[in-house]
Amino acid sequence: MVSVLVVFVVSLVWIFSVSNDVVATQIYTIDVVNEYHHDPGAFSQGLIYAGNDTLYESTGLYKKSSVRKVHLQTGKIEVFHKMGDSWFGEGMTLLGDRLFQVTWLNKKGYIYDQNNLSQIGSFQHQMKDGWGLATDGKVLFGSDGTSSLYAINPVNFEVIKRVTVKYEDREVHYLNELEYINGEVWANVWVTDCIARISPKDGRVLSWVFLPQLRQHLLTSGHTKIDVLNGIAWDEENKRIFVTGKLWPKLYEIKLRPITEQLNKNTMDMCSPPKIIHRM
Numbered sequence: 001m002v003s004v005l006v007v008f009v010v011s012l013v014w015i016f017s018v019s020n021d022v023v024a025t026q027i028y029t030i031d032v033v034n035e036y037h038h039d040p041g042a043f044s045q046g047l048i049y050a051g052n053d054t055l056y057e058s059t060g061l062y063k064k065s066s067v068r069k070v071h072l073q074t075g076k077i078e079v080f081h082k083m084g085d086s087w088f089g090e091g092m093t094l095l096g097d098r099l100f101q102v103t104w105l106n107k108k109g110y111i112y113d114q115n116n117l118s119q120i121g122s123f124q125h126q127m128k129d130g131w132g133l134a135t136d137g138k139v140l141f142g143s144d145g146t147s148s149l150y151a152i153n154p155v156n157f158e159v160i161k162r163v164t165v166k167y168e169d170r171e172v173h174y175l176n177e178l179e180y181i182n183g184e185v186w187a188n189v190w191v192t193d194c195i196a197r198i199s200p201k202d203g204r205v206l207s208w209v210f211l212p213q214l215r216q217h218l219l220t221s222g223h224t225k226i227d228v229l230n231g232i233a234w235d236e237e238n239k240r241i242f243v244t245g246k247l248w249p250k251l252y253e254i255k256l257r258p259i260t261e262q263l264n265k266n267t268m269d270m271c272s273p274p275k276i277i278h279r280m
């Protein structure tokens with residue numbers, strides 16, 4: 001009798017903890033609050049909101065890579081720095097009054113003056129590649145297209161910590177543009193319409209933001225040349241979230257709305273595609 005009871009209690013505890021794990025990952029959909037003009041020639045790789053309706057953006061593609069200071073409401077480029085033709089701009093973040101930017105297929109990054117975007121320095125980092133950058137005001141967070149999230153010393157660029165980003169037991173590969181928001185690191189996952197909200201402490205995906213409608217709406221309204229969702233910016237003062245994509249004609253202010261359904265396997269595959277070993 002006692003053993004039957006023990007088995008019963010143990011199973012209850014097991015069921016309870018399993019179902020707890022399942023519902024632990026919240027899923028959000030979004031509502032568009034505002035939309036703004038975005039340069040459809042900007043292959044967005046880094047996006048930052050710096051107050052006073054000012055955005056900074058880093059763009060990629062050889063011969064077209066740049067760093068820009070952009071006015072939010074109009075999309076007007078106020079300051080433009082063209083990178084050398086052989087450089088492919090990637091993620092960027094603002095720490096103090098300096099912009100830090102990484103580059104694709106390279107371990108070299110650049111530092112710019114935030115006012116006139118003149119290049120004031122460069123650095124070498126220890127990630128496998130340069131994809132995304134963000135900051136909590138103390139350290140840099142970096143991604144390199146793998147499932148690794150790095151914390152990097154902004155003075156000597158040494159890796160302080162590396163965590164593997166996982167959703168439940170599954171590694172989330174292709175972490176791309178990053179933003180630090182309220183203790184979490186938000187990451188675009190390359191080639192998906194999903195943003196992973198990650199705990200930088202242990203790499204756990206705390207929740208997903210699922211936003212396929214933005215790209216789909218642009219495609220159905222005739223913008224057939226657009227590339228993937230990429231670029232997250234956070235206005236800490238006014239609690240506004242901005243997103244855009246590579247070659248998108250629009251930048252959106254969005255609000256999150258929790259959805260109650262669990263993430264089924266298809267959605268999970270959509271947000272966290274398996275790693276392709278040999279890709280071009």
Ligand SMILES: *[C@@H]1O[C@H](CO)[C@@H](O)[C@H](O)[C@H]1NC(C)=O
Binds near residue numbers: 052071
């Ligand atoms: C805010 O931006 C405007 C131009 O868009 C500029 O004239 C003004 O000086 C800026 N204010 C601050 C506090 O940076």
Ligand SMILES: *[C@@H]1O[C@H](CO)[C@@H](O)[C@H](O)[C@H]1NC(C)=O
Binds near residue numbers: 113115116117118
């Ligand atoms: C850019 O601004 C900094 C000060 O913020 C100044 O030292 C530097 O000379 C400026 N560079 C150019 C090219 O105007």
